[in-house]
Amino acid sequence: MDSREQQVRALYQQLLDAWNNQDARGMADLYIEDGEQIGFDGSQVIGQAEIYAHIAPIFEHHATARFVSKVKSVRFLSPDIAVLRAIAGMVPRGQSDINPNVNTHHTLIATWTGGEWRIVLFQNTPAQFHGRPELVEQMSAELRELL
Incomplete structure (x- = not known):
C-alpha cells in the first residue's frame, strides 16, 4: 500500500472518528469548501457550512451509534483523485453488537488540494439487500470480525 492510499484511508478514518466522537465541526472541516454529503436517509447537503449545520443538531439531540467499517478498495482516478469504498455497520451506544x-x-x-487530501463527496448508502437476508448476514458477520 503506497503512502497516497494510506493518506486516503486515514482521511476516511478521521471522518468516522469525528462521527463516533460526535464532532460535527471535525467532520465538516474534512470536506473541500463545496464538498457534498449524502446521508443514510438520502439527505444531501453541500458545503462545509451546510454539512456542519446538518450534523450538529443530530449530535446535540441523539446518542448516535458508532461506525465500525472495513475498507474494501481505494482506487485512484488520477494522482489527485481517489475513490474509497467501504462497508460499515453501526453499534448503538451502550451496546456491543x-x-x-x-x-x-x-x-x-x-x-489532493492544498497539500492534503480532502473529501469531495461522501455517500452513505443503506445495504438492506431487499429479499436477500443472507447478504445482510454475510456483511454483518464480516463487520463483527472487527469488534
Whole structure:
C-alpha cells in the first residue's frame, strides 16, 4: 500500500472518528469548501457550512451509534483523485453488537488540494439487500470480525 492510499484511508478514518466522537465541526472541516454529503436517509447537503449545520443538531439531540467499517478498495482516478469504498455497520451506544438494519456502503471521493487530501463527496448508502437476508448476514458477520 503506497503512502497516497494510506493518506486516503486515514482521511476516511478521521471522518468516522469525528462521527463516533460526535464532532460535527471535525467532520465538516474534512470536506473541500463545496464538498457534498449524502446521508443514510438520502439527505444531501453541500458545503462545509451546510454539512456542519446538518450534523450538529443530530449530535446535540441523539446518542448516535458508532461506525465500525472495513475498507474494501481505494482506487485512484488520477494522482489527485481517489475513490474509497467501504462497508460499515453501526453499534448503538451502550451496546456491543452491530445493528444489521443499518449496515451501509460508504463511498468517499477525495482530492489532493492544498497539500492534503480532502473529501469531495461522501455517500452513505443503506445495504438492506431487499429479499436477500443472507447478504445482510454475510456483511454483518464480516463487520463483527472487527469488534
